[in-house]
Amino acid sequence: MTTSNPGTGSVDPDVRQELDRLRDSIDNIDAAVVHMLAERFKCTQQVGRLKALHKLPPADPARESRQIDRLRSLAENAKLDPAFAEKFLNFIIAEVIRHHERIAEDTHNGQPAQQD
Numbered sequence: 001m002t003t004s005n006p007g008t009g010s011v012d013p014d015v016r017q018e019l020d021r022l023r024d025s026i027d028n029i030d031a032a033v034v035h036m037l038a039e040r041f042k043c044t045q046q047v048g049r050l051k052a053l054h055k056l057p058p059a060d061p062a063r064e065s066r067q068i069d070r071l072r073s074l075a076e077n078a079k080l081d082p083a084f085a086e087k088f089l090n091f092i093i094a095e096v097i098r099h100h101e102r103i104a105e106d107t108h109n110g111q112p113a114q115q116d
């Protein structure tokens with residue numbers, strides 16, 4: 001995280017205004033991403049509990065492969081680098097699978113699955 005940046009201290013007021021306007025939008029987008037990710041994790045936690053109860057494996061590579069194909073295509077249409085979109089999805093899925101493994105362990109050890 002950058003805490004200070006002397007390079008933008010004495011900038012032209014019009015440039016400063018444009019920078020602030022763009023950064024306001026970036027902050028709104030970052031907030032939306034966080035909220036959307038939180039909702040996604042709420043869903044995946046429920047999937048994890050369902051899988052654990054029915055002794056299904058935490059990961060589903062066939063489903064992941066379909067998601068990656070779909071996301072790459074969405075990214076291309078949106079002019080976003082598809083390789084970046086794929087890496088981003090894989091990063092999230094890896095975390096979800098870790099959650100599912102933990103939920104499965106807890107469930108099979110007789111501990112109540114965490115609610116969130």
Ligand SMILES: C=C(O[C@@H]1C=C(C(=O)O)C=C[C@H]1O)C(=O)O
Nearest residue numbers: 044047058059060063064093096
């Ligand atoms: C959420 C699931 O579990 C895992 C996580 C996925 C995801 O985060 O989208 C997709 C497939 C699974 O490997 C699922 O099976 O749907």
